[in-house]
Amino acid sequence: xxxxxxxxxxxxxxxxxxxxxxxxxxxxxxxxxxxxxxxxxxxxxxxxxxxxxxxxxxxxxxxxxxxxxxxxxxxxxxxxxxxxxxxxxxxxxxxxxxxxxxxxxxxxxxxxxxxxxxxxxxxxxxxxxxxxxxxxxxxxxxxxxxxxxxxxxxxxxxxxxxxxxxxxxxxxxxxxxxxxxxxxxxxxxxxxxxxxxxxxxxxxxxxxxxxxxxxxxxxxxxxxxxxxxxxxxxxxxxxxxxxxxxxxxxxxxxxxxxxxxxxxxxxxxxxxxxxxxxxxxxxxxxxxxxxxxxxxxxxxxxxxxxxxxxxxxxxxxxxxxxxxxxxxxxxxxxxxxxxxxxxxxxxxxxxxxxxxxxxxxxxxxxxxxxxxxxxxxxxxxxxxxxxxxxxxxxxxxxxxxxxxxxxxxxxxxxxxxxxxxxxxxxxxxxxxxxxxxxxxxxxxxxxxxxxxxxxxxxxxxxxxxxxxxxxxxxxxxxxxxxxxxxxxxxxxxxxxxxxxxxxxxxxxxxxxxxxxxxxxxxxxxxxxxxxxxxxxxxxxxxxxxxxxxxxxxxxxxxxxxxxxxxxxxxxxxxxxxxxxxxxxxxxxxxxxxxxxxxxxxxxxxxxxxxxxxxxxxxxxxxxxxxxxxxxxxxxxxxxxxxxxxxxxxxxxxxxxxxxxxxxxxxxxxxxxxxxxxxxxxxxxxxxxxxxxxxxxxxxxxxxxxxxxxxxxxxxxxxxxxxxxxxxxxxxxxxxxxxxxxxxxxxxxxxxxxxxxxxxxxxxxxxxxxxxxxxxxxxxxxxxxxxxxxxxxxxxxxxxxxxxxxxxxxxxxxxxxxxxxxxxxxxxxxxxxxxxxxxxxxxxxxxxxxxxxxxxxxxxxxxxxxxxxxxxxxxxxxxxxxx
Numbered sequence: 001x002x003x004x005x006x007x008x009x010x011x012x013x014x015x016x017x018x019x020x021x022x023x024x025x026x027x028x029x030x031x032x033x034x035x036x037x038x039x040x041x042x043x044x045x046x047x048x049x050x051x052x053x054x055x056x057x058x059x060x061x062x063x064x065x066x067x068x069x070x071x072x073x074x075x076x077x078x079x080x081x082x083x084x085x086x087x088x089x090x091x092x093x094x095x096x097x098x099x100x101x102x103x104x105x106x107x108x109x110x111x112x113x114x115x116x117x118x119x120x121x122x123x124x125x126x127x128x129x130x131x132x133x134x135x136x137x138x139x140x141x142x143x144x145x146x147x148x149x150x151x152x153x154x155x156x157x158x159x160x161x162x163x164x165x166x167x168x169x170x171x172x173x174x175x176x177x178x179x180x181x182x183x184x185x186x187x188x189x190x191x192x193x194x195x196x197x198x199x200x201x202x203x204x205x206x207x208x209x210x211x212x213x214x215x216x217x218x219x220x221x222x223x224x225x226x227x228x229x230x231x232x233x234x235x236x237x238x239x240x241x242x243x244x245x246x247x248x249x250x251x252x253x254x255x256x257x258x259x260x261x262x263x264x265x266x267x268x269x270x271x272x273x274x275x276x277x278x279x280x281x282x283x284x285x286x287x288x289x290x291x292x293x294x295x296x297x298x299x300x301x302x303x304x305x306x307x308x309x310x311x312x313x314x315x316x317x318x319x320x321x322x323x324x325x326x327x328x329x330x331x332x333x334x335x336x337x338x339x340x341x342x343x344x345x346x347x348x349x350x351x352x353x354x355x356x357x358x359x360x361x362x363x364x365x366x367x368x369x370x371x372x373x374x375x376x377x378x379x380x381x382x383x384x385x386x387x388x389x390x391x392x393x394x395x396x397x398x399x400x401x402x403x404x405x406x407x408x409x410x411x412x413x414x415x416x417x418x419x420x421x422x423x424x425x426x427x428x429x430x431x432x433x434x435x436x437x438x439x440x441x442x443x444x445x446x447x448x449x450x451x452x453x454x455x456x457x458x459x460x461x462x463x464x465x466x467x468x469x470x471x472x473x474x475x476x477x478x479x480x481x482x483x484x485x486x487x488x489x490x491x492x493x494x495x496x497x498x499x500x501x502x503x504x505x506x507x508x509x510x511x512x513x514x515x516x517x518x519x520x521x522x523x524x525x526x527x528x529x530x531x532x533x534x535x536x537x538x539x540x541x542x543x544x545x546x547x548x549x550x551x552x553x554x555x556x557x558x559x560x561x562x563x564x565x566x567x568x569x570x571x572x573x574x575x576x577x578x579x580x581x582x583x584x585x586x587x588x589x590x591x592x593x594x595x596x597x598x599x600x601x602x603x604x605x606x607x608x609x610x611x612x613x614x615x616x617x618x619x620x621x622x623x624x625x626x627x628x629x630x631x632x633x634x635x636x637x638x639x640x641x642x643x644x645x646x647x648x649x650x651x652x653x654x655x656x657x658x659x660x661x662x663x664x665x666x667x668x669x670x671x672x673x674x675x676x677x678x679x680x681x682x683x684x685x686x687x688x689x690x691x692x693x694x695x696x697x698x699x700x701x702x703x704x705x706x707x708x709x710x711x712x713x714x715x716x717x718x719x720x721x722x723x724x725x726x727x728x729x730x731x732x733x734x735x736x737x738x739x740x741x742x743x744x745x746x747x748x749x750x751x752x753x754x755x756x757x758x759x760x761x762x763x764x765x766x767x768x769x770x771x772x773x774x775x776x777x778x779x780x781x782x783x784x785x786x787x788x789x790x791x792x793x794x795x796x797x798x799x800x801x802x803x804x805x806x807x808x809x810x811x812x813x814x815x816x817x818x819x820x821x822x823x824x825x826x827x828x829x830x831x832x833x834x835x836x837x838x839x840x841x842x843x844x845x846x847x848x849x850x851x852x853x854x855x856x857x858x859x860x861x862x863x864x865x866x867x868x869x870x871x872x873x874x875x876x877x878x879x880x881x882x
Contacts, residue, residue, distance in 0.1 A: 044163060045559050048636045050622065056555060056630050057527040063548045065510030066447060067533070070544035076135035077127050081119040081518070082539050100518030100536040101204065101592030105156035105165035107142070108185030113523045113596045114138075116167065117536055118154050123147035124169060128185070133526060133546060143187045149174040153204030153519065153592030157216050158565045159194075160289050165566075165597070168218065170202030176220065195291040200260075200279050201225035206588035208311040208320040209564050209617050211341055212645060215286040216564050216587075219300075219322060221309040222279040225260065246272065263303050265329055265400070273400075275329045278305035285341075299343045304330030308591045311569075312363045312374055313584065314350065315421060318617075318645075320569055325358035325376050331404055332358050332376060351415060352425045353407040360591035363584070364443030364452045367500055370573070370582050371417035375427075375441045377456070380411040380434035382492075387434070388681075412438065416500075430502050436489040440520035440590030444531040446509070448551025448602025450579035451496035457590075458489035459516030461538050486516035486538050515540050523596035529553040529632065531600050536593075552576075552603040552629040558585060559636040562618035566597050567637070569617040576629075577606035603629060618642040663708070663719050663726055670711045673768050678829050686767045686826050689745065689805070691716070696749035696758035699787035705729075707760060709744025710736070712768045712775070716744050720787065731788050738791070741775040743768065745825070746806035750818050753844045757783040761797075761820065763804040767828040776801045778822060782849065796849040802835035803828055810873030810882045812858075817842040820851070823868030836863040837871075 060068070072079070081100050099120035104113045112129035126142050127135040139145050150172040156165040160180060167179040167187060175197035179187035191197040201223045207216040244252045250272055251264040263277030280303050283295035295301075304326025311320040312334075319337035326332055332354040335343035347354065355378035366373045381387035400408070411433045415423040427433035432454065435441075440457040447453065462484035493511045494502040506512035516538035525532045526546065530553055535543035554574070558567025566585075573582045581601055588594045603609065609627040614635050616622075619642040622635065668691055675685045691709030698705045703721035710716040715736040718729040743766030749758040760781040769775050778799030781789035805825035809818040819842045824835035839859050843850040855862050873882040 044161065044561050044565055045636055048559060050636050050638065051624055051633060053631045053633045056529040056553070056632055059528045059530065059550060060546065060548045061550050065508065066549060067510040067545040067547055069510060070133050070546050072542040072544045075133050075544060076130070076137070077115070077542050077544070078137065079117050079125050079542050080539070081536055083119065083121040099152050100538065101153040102519045102521035102534045102536050103154040103156050103167070103594040104521045104523040104534070104596045107156070107165050107181060109164060109183065112527065113525060115534060116154055116156070117542065118151040118169065118519070118592065120150045120152070120172070124151050124154065129525060131526070133544065138185065142185055144179065146177070149177070152202060153588070155205045155207060155588050155594045156597070157207040157568065157587055159207070159216055159286065161215055161565045163565050168196070168205045170204055170220065172201055172225070173199070175199045176202050176205070194289065195293070196284055198282050198293070203306055204308065204588050204592050206309045206311055207568060208587060209569050210320050210337060211285065212319065212617050214562055214564060214618065215288065216568060217286045218284045218291070219309050220282040220284065221306040221324065222281050223307070224276060224278045224305045260303060263330065276305065277303040277330065279303065281306060281309065281324065298341060300335060302326070302330070302333045304333070307358060308360045310361045310363055310589055311586055312372060314372070314374070314417065316371060316419070323361055323374065323376070325355070325361045327357050327359070329400060329408070331406065331408060348405045350421060351406050351423055353409055353413065355413050356408040356410040359438050360440040362441045362443050362589045363586060365582050366416070366452055366496065368451065368579060368581055370580070371419050372584060373417050374415040375412065375432070375454070377412045377435065377438035377441050378410050379437045382434050382436050386436065426500070430500060431504070432494060432502060435492050437487060439518050440593065442520055442522055442590050444522045445600065445602040446493070446531055446547060446549065447495065448530055448549045448553045449604045450576070450581060450602050451498050453496050454494045454502070455511065455520065455533060456492040457517035457520045457535055458491055459538065460487035461516060463487040488514040488516055490514045491517055491535070511545060513543065517543065519592035520590050521593045521595050524555060524598070524600060529555045529600055529630070549602070552606055553600060554603065554609060554627065554629060555598055555600050555632040556612070557598045557632065557634045558614065559634060560616065561637040561639055562620065562642050563616045563637055567616065568597070571615045572599050573613040574601045574603070574609055575611040576603035576609045579603070616642070619645050661725060663706070665728060666708065666717060666719070668708070668711065669714060671713055675767060679831055682831055686831060689765060689825070691744050692747035692762065694747040694749045694760065698749070698758045698783060700757065700785070705787070707747055707749070709747050709762065710740065712743045712766060713740055715740040716762065718787070729787070735781065735789050735791065739779055741769070742779070745804055748807045748809060750809045752780070752782065752842065752849060753846055754817060755785070755846065757785045759783050760789060761807050763807045763822055765803045765805055765825050767803060767826060769828065771828045771830070772801050774801060776803050778804060792849050797851050798853060800838060804835070805868050806870050808871045808873055812882055813841060814881060817844060821871055821873070823871050824865065825867055825869070832867060834867040837865040837868050838862065
């Protein structure tokens with residue numbers, strides 16, 4: 001520290017001491033972010049310097065795999081997660097997975113993270129970390145021995161900003177416990193006093209300073225509280241669906257006793273459908289140490305059967321947003337922080353689709369571009385056999401697959417943050433879409449190479465989705481729940497290769513044990529700076545995995561003054577060698593669990609950290625340079641007032657559309673057709689893959705016009721630009737109506753014969769006619785120069801009677817005109833067989849229209865290209881041709 005900096009620090013410290021004279025907890029106030037909220041001025045860590053460091057412990061290294069499995073019982077964790085159906089817990093069968101969390105923090109301030117484990121029956125247990133992967137049970141000593149509540153998830157967080165970690169424990173049927181820490185690891189439940197004693201179906205609590213006022217607020221995720229099982233779908237009394245009133249949106253209005261048990265989704269025909277629902281999640285705003293439940297006022301109306309809730313600043317504006325992962329038919333929610341204490345669900349606008357049976361979730365920057373990505377998991381089988389064994393009734397729920405907003409699919413979703421507001425869903429591209437009955441996904445750089453890897457816990461208390469088991473039940477073969485074997489799946493680990501690709505390394509890293517694994521936490525249990533793993537398993541001891549990575553690393557802990565005391569919500573950016581990594585310190589992640597509240601960064605072969613930047617929730621920013629590898633760094637927030645938050649908010653991205661207008665008097669419609677009747681195992685409908693659309697100035701007036709394809713028995717239409725609006729073109733109605741039996745797929749305007757106007761080619765597809773039907777023939781329409789079209793003859797354009805998908809134009813033979821590629825999609829009734837894709841050479845002149853199919857002689861491999869969905873001409877090898 002320079003002499004000048006030392007003087008500044010002394011003055012700041014003196015300021016704190018002077019202001020503190022004669023005060024209790026509040027030592028002066030300041031306004032933050034232009035709000036009316038009074039904030040305490042520098043009441044924490046008055047003598048702590050901005051940066052201190054210490055050596056990390058030596059890594060054990062040298063094992064046959066990256067992780068070594070430690071016997072938890074011998075290590076001192078004599079914990080077993082199991083439960084039985086008893087009279088007082090039988091209603092929990094609807095939520096049989098409740099319980100099994102892991103939460104980690106240094107509760108007694110001895111420098112070593114301690115571990116708290118939950119289970120539905122038998123009470124939670126707190127284990128003091130003695131070092132060297134040795135633990136002792138300190139539950140009774142800590143005042144946490146209550147065994148009367150049915151536990152689910154837990155979370156350590158400093159809710160009163162006194163510098164130590166308090167414990168929140170969620171439960172079913174009992175009030176939430178909020179255990180306040182005295183600083184030495186002894187706890188007293190003050191939930192009722194502080195306004196946090198919610199009673200119901202609490203699953204997990206996730207803390208964040210969503211209003212950026214300097215203290216931690218908590219979102220309590222809830223599930224289905226099945227004490228009242230009246231089912232309006234089958235009841236013939238006062239609860240019958242036929243007797244329920246509806247609101248203006250057409251949703252059923254349930255009586256208060258059923259309001260948090262049942263909900264409504266809209267079917268494809270806009271009719272309501274009753275589904276199981278959960279309790280509304282609760283948002284507890286921290287008002288200086290006491291809490292107010294403000295969920296409805298904040299706009300959090302979701303009543304899904306929530307499994308996890310994760311704070312994620314999805315748009316990078318510095319304000320925490322909330323992702324809620326819901327099981328069953330309730331869609332996931334992405335509540336965007338409006339910076340005024342309220343939230344708005346933007347999932348339909350931002351996410352292409354979400355999982356169906358959403359489970360755990362996590363946030364992290366997978367490609368080191370500085371933007372946080374996200375994973376939400378489901379239960380898709382990792383093998384063909386598993387996927388079919390757990391497969392549902394495709395015909396029964398086909399309407400749901402087509403009605404969701406956003407759509408819901410039974411597979412993991414990985415949202416790549418593009419920085420544009422809209423996310424890309426890339427799970428299948430990354431090979432992360434199917435990981436069995438997944439509970440906790442955990443992002444962490446396990447091999448310390450500078451890229452976030454993924455650990456996934458799997459399994460279930462019983463194989464409840466096994467189609468064969470369900471069939472046995474229907475046949476009268478009943479097996480008591482206590483005798484059912486757990487569904488033991490292999491846990492998985494995926495190594496990030498650095499180019500948006502992942503390698504399945506579970507077995508290689510020593511993590512692929514088969515068991516029923518639930519909550520998982522990452523923590524540096526042995527002080528060497530890398531991430532060890534703790535897994536809460538059903539009917540088996542806890543799994544402890546010691547990391548022996550030899551890569552370079554640093555560890556960062558945060559101490560807030562204006563921000564919350566342990567820096568939750570702060571973003572730390574580290575530049576070392578070739579990598580720049582950004583991580584946000586978050587609370588609950590995965591499912592039912594919280595990681596150690598510190599950040600571990602792997603830096604590979606680098607010996608130095610060139611730059612470390614901390615951006616605090618208050619708006620403060622600190623930069624440190626030239627830091628050594630192999631050390632733990634403790635960063636304390638500056639003592640001077642932060643800048644005004646209103647001036648710190650990054651500029652919002654421009655909307656992707658400058659102007660949005662609706663086409664008048666037109667809406668795409670599909671005729672009823674049941675694809676699954678002929679092929680029950682279809683993954684999705686093949687009859688609803690359209691329509692195509694094309695844009696061009698068809699009449700030469702300088703404005704772009706639009707062709708919108710039609711479904712089977714509904715002709716395509718053209719809309720012409722008329723000033724600031726659109727008008728339906730009637731001049732082509734007869735021509736397009738002639739081909740109304742065709743299902744329009746790809747459509748393309750292009751100039752066939754070089755006369756300067758936009759001709760139109762339309763690909764026919766779908767599966768609603770039999771194979772080889774004339775309605776599958778592709779069509780070419782010729783423009784007379786004014787926007788009126790006539791069909792080309794069969795001889796001029798020899799389109800095939802095959803169900804296609806797309807059409808793209810390119811001059812492959814370099815003769816000055818555009819040739820066509822048409823992609824084949826599917827053989828009707830024979831999915832996944834695909835028809836040939838075809839190449840048509842344009843031999844037209846100004847007097848004659850002539851296309852000739854040349855696939856066999858020019859590109860025979862295209863005949864077996866598969867089920868083509870899209871295509872693009874490109875000069876791949878840069879030799880001046882396509």
